[in-house]
Amino acid sequence: MSSAHEPRTVAQAIEDAASSTKTGYRFVDEQSGAEPFFTHGGIERASARFGGALQALGLKKGDRVALILPDNADFVFAFLGAVRAGIIPVPIYPPTGLGKLAGYLENTLHIVERSGAKVLVTSSEIKLMLGTIAAKAPALQKVIAVEPVRTAKEELKPAKVELDDVCFLQFTSGSTSRPKGVTLTHRNMAANVRAIMQLGLGVRDSVDSGVSWLPLYHDMGLIGFVIAPIYHKNTVTFLPPLLFLKRPARWLDAILRHRGTISFGPNFAYALCVKRIKEPEMQGLDLSSWRVAGCGAEPIRAENLRAFATKFESVGFSEKAFVCCYGMAESTLAISFSRLGTGVNVDVVEGEKLWSERRAEPIAVESEAESERAAPIVQCGSAFPEHDIQVFAPDDDESKTPLGEREVGEIRLRGPSVMQGYWNETELSTRAFAGGWLKTGDLGYLASGAVHICGRSKEVIIVNGRNYYPQDLEWEAGGVQGVRKGNVIAFGTMKPQGDRERVVLVFETQVNGDEALHALKGEVRKAVQQGIGLTIDDVVGVKVGVLPKTSSGKLQRAKARELYETGELYIRSSARDVDRLDTVKELAKSQLGYFRTAIFGSKGEE
C-alpha cells in the first residue's frame, strides 16, 4: 500500500499503465458509429508519437502549446503527448457556432497571448476560422492542423518530467471576465487524483469503468476522466459532449453497454435527462452497474437529482449512487465529496436566520408554515486528508479568525491540491489568497466538518454549466440606442422551480410609451443574446435614477437583485414596466429566492 501513496507525475502514470492490456480508452464516434478502443499500452504509444511530433515542431520542455481539438481522441493524445514531453498544454474550447465568432476569437487570442503559447494545434476546419490569429499574437509561431499529426511517426525524445513541473494551464473565467490560467503542477495532480480516486470514490484499479461526455477542455472532464483514470488503469468510454446535449439518452445507453460504474455530470445534465429522455428510450435500459453518479461544477439542486432518481429507479438506478461534489480549477478539481453510498444529503435550515444572523440553524419540517421558512442546503462532504477547509468572514483578509460551526462566510481552502497561482498574473494570484488560504469566492458553512454551499460571493451567472459575467451582458446592452450606457445591471437569480438560474437584465431609459419600450426591450434582448449567446429570461426597462448606486455612483448589482426578487424594483419603476410581476412575486415568496436575497443583499457590493 505504501507505494500507492508515493506521488507520481502524469508522465510516470502513463508509462506505468502501459503494461495493462485489458483497460484503456474508448472513443465513441457519432458519425461512423465506431467506438475505437485504445489499451493503456496503445495510449502510451499514441501519446509518444504526438509528443514526438510536438518536439519536432521545435517545442521544448516548459514551452506552451494551445490545443483547440473538438475530437476527443485527438485531444487526449495531444494533451498526454505534450505532458510527456514536458510541454505545457493549454486547452481551449472549440467555437460553438451561432454567430458568436468575434467574441470567441477575442477570447482565444487572449488565452494564446497570456499563456505565451508558441504553437496552436487545431482541426483544419477550425484553423480556417481562426484566420489571422497568429499575426496578432507575437509569441505564436505556428498554427498546426491536427490531421497530418495523427499519422506522424515521430519518436518521443525522453524528457525529465518532475513533480514540481507545471503539468498544464487550466484557463478559467474570473470576475474580471478575462480568463486566467490556473497553473497546476504534477504534484497538484497526484494529490488531487489520490483525493478523488482513493479517498473520495474508493476506486478499484482496473475494475471501475468510467463513462463521460464532459468536455475535455474543462477540469471535470479532463482531470476526472482523462488524467485520474490513468493513475488507476481504469477503462473510460468518451462520448462527444454535443452528442449528449443532442441526445441525452446516449449517455445512459453508454453506461448500459459498457457497464459503467462511475460517471459525472453537472446538475443540469441530470435535469436534461429527466426532461428529454422519453419512455421508449428507457426500454431495455439497465443502470444497476452505476455505483458513483457524481454531481458538481454548478450549484446542486436536490430536487433535480431526486427527480432523476425517481425517473430511473425502475431501470436500476439507485439514489444512493449520487455523490455531491464541490470543487474548482484553483484546487486542481475536487475540494470535497459527499460520503460514498449516502446519496443526496440535505441540511434543512431556517432561511430567516441565515439572513439576520448568518447562521445555519437546522429546523425540522413538520408543518406547512415551517416549510415556508426552510432553506434546503446540499451537503458536499468534508475536506480530504492533508487538506483543510475553513470558513472566514469575507473581509478577514489574513484568514485570522475561522468562523464557528454553522456560521456562514467565505469557504477557504489549503492543501497540496491548491494551485500556486495564475500564469503570468502576479496581482490576481496574490488576491486569490488570504493568509495562505485560497479564497474560493463561495459562501457557505461547515456542519460536523461537512461543507455546505449557500451561494457565491462572486457575481458570476452560471447557466448550463457555463459561466457568464454580468459586465459582459451589461456592455452588450449598453450599446443599444435608447439604453443609458453605464446604467445597466445584469444578474442571475434562482427561480422557484426549474433547473437553472434565471438571467435578468435591468436598464435605465428615457424612452416612453408601451410600444417603444417593448421594442427597445426586444433590441436589448437581441443584442445580448447575439453577442453573448445567452438567453435572457427577463429584460426590465426602468426610469432614469431607479437603479441602485453607491454614494460614489457605482452600480449595486446585489442590491438590484434584491429589489428585483422582492418585487420592489417594479414599485420604483412605472406601472407599464410591470409585465412580469407574477413571476417576481412568485420568486419573492420562494425560499431559495429569499435565501439568496438574504445572503447577497446583506453583503452589498464588493
Add this chain to the structure above:
Amino acid sequence: MEFTREKVRAELLALFRNHAQAGAEVTEASHLVGDLGIDSLGVMEVIADIEDAFKMSIPDDALRDVDTVGSVMRSIETRLQKAGRLQG
C-alpha cells in the same frame, strides 16, 4: 425519403416555432439566439428534432457557421441534395 424545397421550408419553420420563445415570429431571417431565444442547449434539441424529421445525421462541425433559420435551411438542403434526396 425525399423532400421538396417547399416541404423542407414548411417542416423547418414549424419545428422552429415549436422551440422559439413565446411571441417570436419565425422567418428565414430569424436569428436562432437573438430572435428566437434558443440558447446553445436548445439548439442541440432542435438539431435532434431535425435529424428525426429529415432522417439524417448532422455532424457537429456543420453547426459552427449556422446562425439563422435560413442558414439551417440551406445546410439541410445541401445535405439532402448530396444524398440525392432533394426534388427539383
